[in-house]
Amino acid sequence: MRQKRLITLVLAAALAMMLGGCGSNRDSGGDQTTAGTALGTDPATGIAFVGSATCINCHEGLSFSAEAVQGFLESRHVIHSTNINAASPASCLACHDPIGDGRGIEGLIDPANVPAQGLAAVGCENCHGPGGEHFGVGPVPTFSPDFEVCGKCHMALPNVPGFHPAGLNIIENYRQSAHADAARTSAPCFRCHSDIGFRQFVDGTRGLDDENLEVALAAEGPVGDAPIQCRTCHDQHRTGTLRVAEEQVRIGTDADGNRIYQTAFSSQFNLCTACHQAFLDETFNAALGVFEYTLFYDPANPEANDVPHHGDVNDPRIDSRGRTIVDTHFRFLDPADGVTVLIPGYNINAADDQACLNCHEVHATTIFAQANAAEIATQWAASGHADYLGEPFTHEFSDGACMKCHSGTEYARFVQGVAEEDLALAGGPRVIACVACHDLMAKNAAGEFELGATRTVNQxxxxxxxxxxxxxxxxxxxxxxxxxxxxxxxxxxxxxxxxxxxxxxxxxxxxxxxxxxxxxxxxxxxxxxxxxxxxxxxxxxxxxxxxxxxxxxxxxxxxxxxxxxxxxxxxxxxxxxxxxxxxxxxxxxxxxxxxxxxxxxxxxxxxxxxxxxxxxxxxxxxxxxxxxxxxxxxxxxxxxxxxxxxxxxxxxxxxxxxxxxxxxxxxxxxxxxxxxxxxxxxxxxxxxxxxxxxxxxxxxxxxxxxxxxxxxxxxxxxxxxxxxx
Structure with missing residues (x-):
């Protein structure tokens, strides 16, 4: 693992030097006499737009960008809904196809995904800036788009029933969150406190559970000072895709002898716990068709629970082992009788692809500041709403309308105006948690966030x-x-x-x-x-x-x-x-x-x-x-x-x-x-x-x-x- 990471560093440095050379002389680009004549120029820079098809024509054949191109063509920036197309109102296309080059990439995707009225897409230059002076050797205005670039559209999305109901206030909420705090650039802190450090070293790890990894991190020099942001968690080319993969576990063998696997830890759970550390042992419950989890924690031997290097042991906000979410997120019973509760809390379904979003608005990284927040979590954990092993949440459903009452996240969408028949069945049932009844996107005022802003249903x-x-x-x-x-x-x-x-x-x-x-x-x-x-x-x-x-x-x-x-x-x-x-x-x-x-x-x-x-x-x-x-x-x-x-x-x-x-x-x-x-x-x-x-x-x-x-x-x-x- 150590050797692989050093190779990655070398390649990244070489790529940076190559791109730095490209950007050192704006006038060194190739023939740009015909660039962007149909798409116009960027008002801010005066540089011509060339269109995503032009970018893809080169980058799909380059080893370092071919995967990114394919991810982009399969992403939600290109393929997301036939409700938005080339004939949509200008108010929609201002974000869904700002320079009007969606039609130019229709031939690069499956025709079935092209609306009859024409494709609207968020193209390469919408995020990276105009390419009229690039052509392989010149610069692009924004090589690595940050949250400000994402914020051009995601600052205040209109809450149109049926569309992006969770989009409102994302950037404003992010700015007020701890994720937006200044980055720590020294090792090993940058692994969780820096955008560059996290993206570089998160692959293959879930939390700092490997002492060899900590040693390897400590040997690295400082990284860039960009704080945790959109691109930290999201693959910017595969929009909607998280950077940390799900983990599947074998649950048996079929009649033909083929191994059967099922997701035990979702991409979202693995992403969040990569820094908010918690380690679970999973056991498959064949009768219910879901995994049950045991917290790796021994109250009788606290030293055995230590997690390598996290924070100041004198910081009253965390315990000496850095387990910041154990007492509220994971229920732990005494192994001696299986009944006595040693740690009260909610036993999260780590396989749920919304395991964390069930309670948190992650863009605001909501930390519930009221004095009884932990008490509320413990109370809720004892309710039927939290029992992900219960029949309401293990039943197999065949209609998205069922999710109105059997999925807290879909219930939130319903309350925000999405029709029952349009609710998503794909995510399956999930617990009725904080986001079902509380609008966590409403955090706009400065100060600590409290569990409030109850959603509104008038009748x-x-x-x-x-x-x-x-x-x-x-x-x-x-x-x-x-x-x-x-x-x-x-x-x-x-x-x-x-x-x-x-x-x-x-x-x-x-x-x-x-x-x-x-x-x-x-x-x-x-x-x-x-x-x-x-x-x-x-x-x-x-x-x-x-x-x-x-x-x-x-x-x-x-x-x-x-x-x-x-x-x-x-x-x-x-x-x-x-x-x-x-x-x-x-x-x-x-x-x-x-x-x-x-x-x-x-x-x-x-x-x-x-x-x-x-x-x-x-x-x-x-x-x-x-x-x-x-x-x-x-x-x-x-x-x-x-x-x-x-x-x-x-x-x-x-x-x-x-x-x-x-x-x-x-x-x-x-x-x-x-x-x-x-x-x-x-x-x-x-x-x-x-x-x-x-x-x-x-x-x-x-x-x-x-x-x-x-x-x-x-x-x-x-x-x-x-x-x-």
């Missing part, structure tokens, strides 16, 4: 088409927690195919916002002639306990476990069936507040908690569904909670989905479909807290409809008062 369109608002950032929650179907979907299916048979319609899933709004958004299937409750506004509650964020973020503390504080409810509620004052042990035990009379909805003679009443009513409904399926439809049915598609043919009619009963139930008639939809929808967790009476209404009416085919209140469970001890 929410539900699956039924109803539009509602909660009046605050709770709308962000409601965009996903609304389900994918509604009672109106069921009604439409019945109207389309009267009598059936129908396939089961699944609300899909955790539709807390839909349940809260009840009949206002047709959350459940509703029967004609019945009256249903609308939005639960939580009457009688304090004003600070009526919306999603007020309860789930525990107003005043911004608790990112998203678990409501039980103690706040205990001011008015105790366990149902017990006397006040008392104790509220769980939300499942919560009933009407002190002073109110408990109500028996399910007809068992007891005034129970909201959830217990729902459970009792659902038991009545399930019995009615099974009886109706057997006696009216003629095909017994059984329900399997947690096992899609939930309803199966019950061959032995024992009410249980046995291991050999795998036939999906598809004989639903109109009544059975409506009842099955309400039953399954009412299994959503916390329906008792969000709108328990609406849940009970839909369960009761479905039961009443099935028992004798008439809505006549003929089943047990008419609401009656029950005595509280």
């Amino acid at each position: 929410v369109t539900f699956p039924s088409g109803a539009v509602r608002t909660l009046g605050d950032a709770s709308n962000l929650c409601a965009e996903c927690h609304q389900g994918r179907e509604s009672g109106l979907t069921v009604a439409n299916a019945i109207a389309t195919t009267p009598g059936g048979p129908h396939r089961f319609l699944n609300r899909h899933y955790f539709a807390a916002a839909a349940i809260r709004f009840g009949t206002d958004v047709d959350a459940g299937f509703e029967y004609a002639g019945r009256t249903y409750l609308g939005e639960n506004t939580y009457p009688g509650h304090p004003a600070s306990l009526t919306t999603c964020i007020e309860c789930h973020l525990q107003e005043g503390t911004a608790n990112h476990t998203f678990a409501p504080d039980l103690a706040r409810c205990q001011n008015c509620h105790v366990d149902s069936g017990t006397a006040f004052p008392g104790v509220l042990t769980s939300f499942e035990n919560l009933g009407l507040p002190f002073g109110a009379v408990d109500v028996d909805y399910d007809g068992d003679g007891l005034g129970e908690s909201f959830q217990a009443e729902i459970d009792g009513m659902e038991a009545l409904l399930l019995a009615a569904i099974r009886n109706y399926a057997e006696t009216v439809v003629g095909t017994p049915i059984a329900y399997a909670p947690g096992s899609y598609p939930y309803w199966f043919v019950d061959d032995n009619n024992n009410g249980i989905v046995d291991a050999d009963e795998t036939t999906r139930y598809s004989a639903f008639d109109d009544k059975l479909l409506a009842a099955a939809y309400n039953f399954h929808s009412n299994q959503d967790p916390c329906g008792d807290m969000h709108n328990y009476r609406y849940v009970l209404q839909t369960a009761y009416d479905s039961t009443d409809d099935l028992d004798d085919g008439i809505l006549n209140n003929s089943v047990a469970g008419a609401a009656v008062a029950a005595t509280r001890p």
Whole structure:
């Protein structure tokens, strides 16, 4: 490795001398009498443009630039979208094809990538300056474009829905970031603190984990003083491509004996941890199809965790081993029991190609400065939003629209105006992290960055088409927690195919916002002639306990476990069936507040908690569904909670989905479909807290409809008062 790096240095020095010679005499260029006649001249220098095709004509045959040329022709500066083409408005072409030479390179790329209206491209001279005095021997104004050159277009990209929604403020954010600080030019610091040093020595290394590398770096002389910037991380010719490659690990062998590999460490993760050091051991979880990671860290032997040479050991911002991101980014359990948490934090999916961008706006290198930043990270790590090993993030999806709720980065794009059908499926599901709800691009003011600038959603369109608002950032929650179907979907299916048979319609899933709004958004299937409750506004509650964020973020503390504080409810509620004052042990035990009379909805003679009443009513409904399926439809049915598609043919009619009963139930008639939809929808967790009476209404009416085919209140469970001890 050492010899290879010395050779690289020699070649780089020789190339620099050659180019320096080219640039020493502007008048020494070749014949330029016809250069740029069609493309004009650069207003700043008066030098003629020659067009990218002219540049490529020479450079594609030179050993030191052939790869760069090929990368450029495959890059997003040339091939990115048919929405931008030669006929686009001048306001777009000012950045997408500033000198109008995209048409000149159409013949150099795949015709399939050339829009019918003509190619628009960001050409060589847009970044390097006009080539009218170059022609192989003269200079180009900008040999190595810096962030100022990138900033000509990336300074303030318009946030047009569907296009570059993450582009706004990149350069301004960068200028305020630590990456823009002055470079360190001495070895070995330049490896991470200098643009030139990083690009020269990062290849093949992930962090300073090789003591031989540190020795090799220490032997080098100082490098240039350019700070970390765009070209440090991005290959400037392969736009969008990071300089550090992903790492694949063998996970098995196929039937033909060929080795199977899967990405264990993404390019982004490897790039960032090349300096922000963290070393992980990976284990492939075949059942989930993803890797799990173990932090290389031994709390009992701190010296064994040392990372070579990083920073001042007395600097209070870092620990003595330079592990600046360990305590917030990686969860570490005691190997002795696998349960005791020695280091709280988020166990990052290092294979995710947005592993770092899930939380950070990297161009601003966001370091969350508020005092409880680490606490927030730890809280979030304990939530379902962070569990990249959970089913919502390991499921295989076939439609980009799913990414609205199963990818935090795509959710951010959706909130910024990208249509569901245009969301990217390619990145796959990823956790719902900081960037999903917080606009980290909004860092423009000087000073430390704090986790704020919550994204704005003014109103929410539900699956039924109803539009509602909660009046605050709770709308962000409601965009996903609304389900994918509604009672109106069921009604439409019945109207389309009267009598059936129908396939089961699944609300899909955790539709807390839909349940809260009840009949206002047709959350459940509703029967004609019945009256249903609308939005639960939580009457009688304090004003600070009526919306999603007020309860789930525990107003005043911004608790990112998203678990409501039980103690706040205990001011008015105790366990149902017990006397006040008392104790509220769980939300499942919560009933009407002190002073109110408990109500028996399910007809068992007891005034129970909201959830217990729902459970009792659902038991009545399930019995009615099974009886109706057997006696009216003629095909017994059984329900399997947690096992899609939930309803199966019950061959032995024992009410249980046995291991050999795998036939999906598809004989639903109109009544059975409506009842099955309400039953399954009412299994959503916390329906008792969000709108328990609406849940009970839909369960009761479905039961009443099935028992004798008439809505006549003929089943047990008419609401009656029950005595509280």
